Amino acid sequence: MANIPTIAWRLSREYISRDRRSVDGGDFASMGVVVDSSNAVAALGTLVATVQARAQEQPDDSAYVFLRDGEVECDRLTFRQLHDAAELLAARLATDIPVGSPVVLLYEAGLQFHRALLGCMYAGLLAAPVKVPHSRVGWERVRAVASDAGSAVVLTTADVHAGLTERYGAEPGFDELVWIATDGLPQPAGTPQLPAVGPDDIALLQYTSGSTGTPKGVMVSHRNFRANAAEIEEVWPTDGGTVVSWLPSFHDMGLLFNFVMPISSGIPAVLMAPEAFIRRPARWLEAIEKFGGTHAAAPNFAYELCLLDAAKAEVDLSSWRVAVNGAEPVRWRTVTRFAEAFASRGFDPGTMSPAYGLAENTLKLTGSRPGEAPKALHLAGAELGVGRVTPCPPSDPGVVHLTSCGAPQGSSVILIVDPVTRRECPPATVGEIWVQSDCVARGYWRRPAESVETFRARLADAERGGEYLRTGDLGFLQDGELYVTGRWKDVIVRSGRNYYAQDLELAAESADPALRPSCAAAFSVERQEYEELILVVEVDGRLLRRIPAAELTTRIASRVHDACGIQPDEVRLVRRGRIPKTSSGKVQRRRSRELYLTGALPSLPAP
Known part of the structure; x- marks a missing residue:
């Protein structure tokens, strides 16, 4: 492992250092910080200043x-320990790494990540958190992020570095990185010299999950984090609360709930590794009971896993006030089944809070308020396929159940826009979701053209001025609340009608109870001027011993046809774990399509 003094000369010269000044950890007045009450703390402009104030208050x-x-x-x-650890690490890093330099963070689940991330913020470094790789694909993502960020430095722990050296030390590019174990750095000499950190400074580079394309580094400022935390507080008040989370901290939802919320709201977060939850989902619910958890967030599939594993768990969930369901399509079936399954354990139906957000908006954009039962619209699928919002009876054979993700709050404004004409859509029409908000990040790191296209979009008629964030998601507003129908680029077009990939996948997964959530990928391929619908479905070998493969594929195709009105051209069964997913569990449809076309998703042979 390289010595830290060797770092500076290996960093790119493009980074411009800002003036630094000495900051005494207890001298908050020198930073213009006034700590008179918890409200004053909440109003501070940076996470750095807020932690320093919390350490005093x-x-x-x-x-x-x-x-x-x-x-x-x-x-x-x-x-206080958080502040001391961050200041100590920042003082050591700032000695050799120029302010404004990007650094990759590579930590297993645990609080070393929190010490390192805040230490980077104290030192004015641009942290790019990435999942510790456990496969060659994971290692390639680390290399890709380091290359995109322009970083020569990786912060990690001694154990992680040793494991990666053993597995990937001979890989190209491994020795070109400077590896720093933050759990073994010596004490800095002299008085810490740290930079002044302002609200508009970049707090970190949040790399997108890669579910819809190549990961890009979103430049999230301290102001963005504080604005998003304020909106979270407005919708899901945290007074006297406790967060309980298994979310990966390097992911945008985990970052807000595992890291930012405790700093912003002054409440504790009880955390566990994602693997601990996946192995036994009931642990999450047991921790909520044990620690009196009030706030917890997860993607929809996590609630489905709880239904599979923990429906019989003897837990008391009466302390749970906010159960955020977001980061992927919120299934109405999941919302209702979870509430029914855990009602006898103290879970109030109004606790479930469907939400919508994205890394480019820091995280949260909309969310339903706790205490209010979640809402859904029952729409004609054929009409929705051509972009029209038409209610129908819930029992209609072609019905689509869409869950409300709540209304925007604070500074956030949503428009529904035709993605081709860039004109605002009329009511009851599906279009692309465009956003104006203080939470919208500054753009993509070192990608000016893509930043302009995504973060600085303008309407064609220019009657409603200003710049908007293009989310790439489709949806509509009804009574001021947002309903998300899918990703624009994941829409499958057949005979002039749009079919949303997540609806097809849900139908496929419902063909047999043994098929698990997030086990299917739907995409199209062009063949002889015809767009074919392909469904790749993960199955357990035990299922194929019960149902022959040919019968199961027929059953899946029939279920998709009956539910969505489209016949798949191919249903391919593959082994568990073969469908690529993001670090947050989202199916990577584009990557699945690439693997399918290259023959890297072979059909599972019959047992």
Whole structure:
């Protein structure tokens, strides 16, 4: 592992250092920070200033608790300890790494990540968190992020570095990176010299999950984080609360709930590794009961896994006030089944809060308020396929159930826009979701053309001025609330009608109870001037011992036809884990299509 003094000369010269000044951890007045009340703390403009204020106002209050195996506490940080650890690391890093330099963060689940991320913020470095790779594909993502960010430095732990050296040390590019184990750095000499951090400075580079294309680094500022935290607080008040989360901290939803919310709201977060949840989803619910969890967030598939694994769990969920369901399409079936399954364990139906957000907007854009039962519209699928919002009876054979993701709050404004003409759509019409908000990030790191296209879009008629964020998602507004229908680029067109990939996948997964959520990928391929619908479905070998492969593919195709009105041209069964997914569990449809076309998704042979 390289010594830290060797870092500076290996960094790109394009980074421009800002003036630095000495910051005493307890001298908040020198930073223009006034700490008179919790409201004053919440109004601070940067996460750095907020942590420093928390360290003075509530030094012994827990900020983060980590559970080994999702059950046993093994690490804890108070706000004062968090500040001290961040300041110490920042002082050591700032000695050799220029302010404004990007650095990759590579940490297993645990509080070393929190120490390192905040330390980077204190030092004015641009952290790019990435999942620790456990496969060659994962390692290639690390290399891709480091290359895109222009970073020569990777912050990690000694154990992670040793494991990666053993597995990938001979790979091209491994030795070109400077590896720094932050859990083994020596004490800095002298008084810490740290930069002044402002609200509009970049807090980190949030790399997109890659579900719809090549990952890009979203430049999220401190102002963006504070604005998003304020909107979260407005919709899901945290007074006296406790976050309980298994979400990966390097992902946008995990970052907000695992890292930012405790800092912004002054409440503790009880955390566990994603693997602990996946192995036994009931651990999440048990931790909510044990620690009196009030706020927890997860993608829709997590609630489905709880239904499979934890429906019989003897837990008391009466403390749970906000159960955010987002990061992927929110299934009405999941919302209703979860509420029914856990009603006898104290789960209030109004606790479930469907939401919508994206990394380019820091995270949250809309969310339904707790205490209000989630809403759904029952729409004619054929009409929705041509972009028209037409209600129909819930029992209609072609019905599509769409869950409301709530209304925008604070500074956020949503328009529904025709993605081709760039004109605002009339009511009851599906279009692309465009956004104006203080939460909209500054753009993509080192991608000016893509930043202009995505973050600075303008309407064609220019009657409603200003720049908008193009989300790439389709939806509509009804009574001021947002309903998301799917990704624009994932729409499959057949005979002039649009079919949404997630609807086809849901239908495929419902063909047999043994098929798990997020186990199918739907996409189209062009063949002889005809767009064919392909469905790739993961299955367990035990299922094929019960149902012959030919019978199962027929059953899946029939279910998709009956539910969505389209016949798949091919249903391909593959082994569990073969469909590529993002770090947050989203199916990567484009990548699945690429693997299919190259023959890298072979059909599962019959047992």
